[in-house]
Amino acid sequence: MKTSFIKEELLFQQLATAFENVVIEIVRKETVFVYASKEFVLPILLYAKEKLGYNSFSHLSCVDWIENDEFELVYIIWSPETKINLFVKTRIDRQNPTMENTDMIWRQINTYQREIREMFGIEFPGFVGEKEFILEDWEDVPPMRRDFDTLEYVNDTFFEREGREDKQDVRERIAKRSGEEIPDFAKKYSRE
Amino acid sequence: MYNDNNAQTIVEYIKNFTRKNSLFMLAYGTGCGAIELPATLTSRYDAERLGVRGAATPRQADLLLITGYLSTKTLKRVIRVYEQMQDPKYVIGFGSCTINGGMYWDSYNTIKLLDKYIPVDVYINGCMPRPESVIAGFKELQRLIAEGKADGATKYKENLDWYRENQKKVLKNWPLVEYNW
Amino acid sequence: MNTILFQLSGALATILLAFTVGMFYGGIRRKIIARIQNRVGPPIYQNFLDVIKLYSKDTSIHHGAMQHMGPVFAITASITSLMFIPVLNGDGWFWFKNLNFSGDLIFLVYMMVFGSLGMALGAGQTGNPNSAIGVTRGLSQMVGYEIPFVMSMVALMAQFHTTSITGLMNIQMQENTWLMFSNPFAFIAAVLAMLGMFHYSPFDIVHAPAEVASGPVSEFGGKYLGLMMSSGSIFAFVKLTLFVDVFMGGAANLIELVIKTFALYLIPVLYGVVSPRYRTEQAITYFWKWPLFFGILAILWASF
Structure with missing residues (x-):
């Protein structure tokens, strides 16, 4: 039996018309991945929140792809109407890890950014938050990096x-x- | 006549008897072991019949119960709580994590050996120890107190430099305040 | 016989009696709570062990002068109130007569507040925020239960034209009745106020360990905690004996006294065991509803 992906296809269409340089993948039912470069993340999140109704922010996590010399940041947002989990993934340079600050869209991103700054050493320029989150006076390599x-x-x-x-x-x-x-x-x- | 050894022995015996039968317990429940304490204290196992009851603040407590793993961040607070307690005071390490790190043997943020940082009188083994083991631990502590061997606080005062050195090794930039005891 | 030495030995005996009885009542309360919760519970002498242990502990906490004075104030207030309570009625055992004078009922109503005030001063000096919250709660609750209590006392004083406890006891002996029957509304109001006076559940908002970390005593350890516990035991005896004297005709001997006070003590204990804790405003509302109503009824009963 073939599963129908009507609402996923609709989301695919909406995102594909709005943004050109992104790769969109329907992974399974109610799960859609969007691969974008780092400057497109903020527009995609804003567009999804304001126009498409993805107003619930679930998670921001980070993956250390040490082989490719990259970090991958994953923003997971969710829409209560379509019940789709939208994963916005972006890769950033590992040597000079900086990412745009996005906590003006959802305030709770602030907490996740503090955690990622502490555990992976990724800087978010222009973002206001206490320097120490879970670790106190840590002097070593950020502990969640795989070379630690x-x-x-x-x-x-x-x-x-x-x-x-x-x-x-x-x-x-x-x-x-x-x-x-x-x-x-x-x-x-x-x-x- | 009043200061001879027999009188001293009798006074010590009475003191130790009351100490062992009235333990005000401060449960430092940051680890998973805190979940065993409600069962230990309430109807089924009833630790109050041994004289163990909860204390609300470190100032009132005799017994510090460290339930499970301690991260370096909580170790600071444990040291502070321990130094705020009034003599005589006892510490029970609770669960494998306080003994040798347990399942956190390679964790970057969890101390492995509690008795290098504060003196521990009794360890309770297990992951998690059931309430029966906890009560056995209380009994063991009571035996030590009755024999006058539970002298962790004196050891801490005598070897303060050694303990401070160990603590400084983990808590590098943390001011360790000298509390009055 | 009326020498100063005689008075002093009487006072000492009274303090010892109050301490012992209060401590045992506390132990019995812990046992009752344990049995109701289907536990074995501590032995009834457990409170003695606790107090002896606390007195043998080191106490080296210093937050300021008032911190050392607070517990002393509390126990001074307890003992002073005890000195004005006639323990036995009539020509009962001569040692327990103590310092009664006409008008001591009014004095006692004031003196019973003094202990809480002393504790508030001591707790305020420690600077612990939990203490401050606990003290605020305690004073608010005191405003709640003092009003019905004072109303019921005023009703009795107005009805029998005497402000002395021994006077009230003599009236009860002459008329061969108890005031709890001749002015029942005053008794009901006073007993409801007594629930709050004991600070037992559901009115344990002051010392709630889970909310404010035992409130005013949170920074007091060792000997100071022992002083507080002794003061609480003596004060429990004071309250119970006052109620027995005023409403139940006093006691002719110590056994009668123990029976009557224990019967009275069971009211706050048993009511507390089965009740969860009130919030502060709920506790005050409680006292300003039915106890106040019965207090007004008692005054009306006394006037007509």
Whole structure:
């Protein structure tokens, strides 16, 4: 049976006519991805909120694509009428990570931006928020970046109780047990 | 006659007896272990029959119960709460996370060994310890108090420099105020 | 026999009696609450253990001079009020006569407020915001229950043309009746006000541990908390004995006193166990409805 994507198709049409340089993908029912470059994010969010009724902001998250030397920011917004989750994804440079401030659209983005600034080190110029969010006086690499070595930091900073020398990375063992393959990019940053 | 050893022993015995049978507990419930405490204190397990009751503020408390993991951010507050408590005071570490880090053994933000930062009298093992284990921990603490061995507060005062050094290693730019005790 | 030494030993005996009885009543209350919640509960001497432990604790907190004076004020007020309460009636045990004079009922109504004021001063000095909230709540609640209480006392004083507690007790002995029967509305108003005076649930908004971290005493530990607890026990005895003296004809001996005060004590305890906590404005509204109505009725009953 073929699922009908009537409202998703409608959203696709609306976004495609409004913006030219974006890639739109209907992933599954009620889930639509929009890949845009970083300067189109603010117009898309504004357009979706004001014209299309996507007035609920769900989440802002960040993914560290260290292989491509990029961060990916994902804005998830939702419309109570069409019930579609709209994912606006953008990639930014990893060496000089800056992103436009968007907390004038939804005020709660402010909190997410504070978290991402602290955990990934991404700067949002012109954005007003307390510098410290969860970590206090953190001096190291932002801890959610994949090049931050957690175990090394732990060994340097904290004490360790004797008798826990058997602790080890069990990802490979679990993968073997369930018959899965660990992809290469994950192996590269594995702790073995 | 009044200052001889027997009189001292009797006074100490009475003090320790009242101390062990009247523990005002301050539950520092930042970890997941706080969920075991309502069951411990209410109808089913009833810790009040042992004299354990909740205290509202650190000033009134004898017993600091640290339920589960401590992040570096909460460690600051725990040290402050511990130093605000009045002597004699006792600490119970509750759950594997306070003993050796538990499942947070490689977390960048969670301390692994509580007794390097504040003196711990009794550890309760488990993840999570059930109310039976918690009551067993209270009983063990009462035994230590009756024998006069629960002297964490004295140790803390004597080895303050060592504890401060350990604390400074984690809390780098945090002013550790000297509280009156 | 009327020497100063005699008076002093009587006073000491009264304080000891009040302390012991108040402490045991507190322990029995904890036991009753535990049994109603289907628990075993602490032993009834638990409050003694708590107090001895608290007195043997170090106390090294300093926030200012008033912080050290506050608990002292509280226990001074309790003991002073106790000194003006005739513990036994008639020619009862001569030690418990204490310092009665004509007009002591009016003096007591004022003196019973003094403890709360002392505590408010001490709590204010600590600078803890929870203390400030607790003190505000306590004073608001006091405005609530003092009005029906004073009205019922005024009704009694007007009805029998005496302002002395011993006078009221003598009247009850002569007429061979209790004032709770000869002016029932005054008794109802006073008992409803007593619910608030004890600060037990549902009127425990002052000390609510979950809301304001035990309110005024939140910054007091060790010996000061012990002083507060002793003061509370003595004050509970004061209130109960005052009510027994005024409304139930006093007691001829200590056993009768214990029976009567305990029967009276069960009212706030049992009412409290099954009631959740009121909010501040609900508590004040409570006192300004039915207790006030019964207070007015009592005054009308006394005038006609």
